[in-house]
Amino acid sequence: MLTVSNYHYIRDDFSARYPSIFGITPDAFRNQLSALKNMGSFISPHALADNAEEVLLSDKNFILITFDDGLKEQYQFAVPILKSLQLQALFFINSINHIEKKISQVHKIHLLRSVVSSKELYADLVAFAKIDLADSDKEKAQHFYRFDDKSSAEVKYLLNVILPTAVQKEFIDLKFRQEFDENQVLENLYMSEDEIKSLAKNGQIGSHTHSHIPLGIQPEEIMYSELHTSKNYLEQLCQVPLHSVSYPYGSGNAVSEKVAAIAKETGYKLGFTTLPGNNTSGSNPLLLNRFDTNDLPGGKNEIMGSVNSEAK
Ligand SMILES: [Zn+2]
Structure with missing residues (x-):
């Protein structure tokens, strides 16, 4: 069985004139990792890509940590915490931020x-x-x-x-x-190419497609180019094969069997949605469920509490 936890923003301070960015603090992240440790064994992205079928079939619960959007704060705050605990995570990057130097x-x-x-x-x-x-x-x-x-x-x-x-x-x-x-904004918001390369060395990079649009409602050729452009860019940059994609928005009309089939054709082994749930023997490796940090132990109340108090 596989349980996947997903994160976006991670920063100490979420205060803003009009709070509209929500996420987890580094302390809450560290606490959630401790809580997750009680639910099974962490698995590295590399080990999962090599043994996906065995992991899904296993009675044992494996836990994968993922981050969407390729944000610099993930590199600044989450990577050191993960390193100190000797853990790895999968960081999903949009290539538009780098190839076209555009903000999603x-x-x-x-x-x-x-x-x-x-x-x-x-x-x-x-x-x-x-x-x-x-x-x-x-x-x-x-x-x-x-x-x-x-x-x-x-x-x-x-x-x-x-x-x-x-x-x-x-x-x-x-x-x-x-x-x-x-x-x-571009420079401050997203990981640099060097940061991406350093994470790719041990298989911690995946694609979040090219331009962060909902794939399920696009024509087939756009689905293909979104999946291919980002994979190709990241493989050229990092000189390692890329196995995983997380579909932007990840639920409702943003994902479908068709999207998963095209991801597989494009060469991906693993595809991640944002539909909550565990993954077992019957799961399609190209349509894996993921829990949002809020859904998991040590998540919601603590985060919502701190965000709300900062907003006031
Ligand atoms: Zn995203």
Whole structure:
């Protein structure tokens, strides 16, 4: 059996003008690793790629640690903790951040929402796109983003659900340039190529596709190019074969049997979703479940508690 835990942001301080970036503190991460230790034995990415079938069939529980998005803070804070415990993890990288030197859209939105209020962003968006939410949509927004306050839910719904992707991109790019220096963000937010190379030496790098878009709703040729471009880039950079991919967003319409089949064709051995659950003998190695850190022991309450108190 295989249990996979997944992380994104890891930093000491999550305070912001408008808190919109959530994750785990290094201390909470260390505590969660201790809790996970009681659930089974940690497995390195290398050992898993070589013995996936045996691991899934085994009665013993193996635990894999993963990180999405290739963030520099993961290298700064998680890697030293892992090293001190002689553990390894899989870090999934988007190649657009390196090949095109572009910030992923999802991170632009997180950063923008940390400096601009939801109300202001909503008003700007309505003025820019000449589109507004009907009352029935506002109700849907509340259900869709049930953990968000009313104005956050509405701006996220308008942005992510109602607006065509191209308009969303145009708006976010424009607003982002007004608030941030893109090159500086790029350098501070993502691991450098040297950092990626050092993690790849012992098999700790995987692909998070090229540009962090939901693969399941793309035409086949885009699924293929997203999976291939990132694999090819990382293999050229690191001079090691790449076995694993984590699918951006990782659930709902972002993954499918088709996506998994194309990942396999592209040469991946392991594919990771964000669907919670353990993996056993019946699991498809290209559609593995992963628990979010919040779902696991030592997770949710501690993190939510610290984030909430910092927000006040
Ligand atoms: Zn991601």
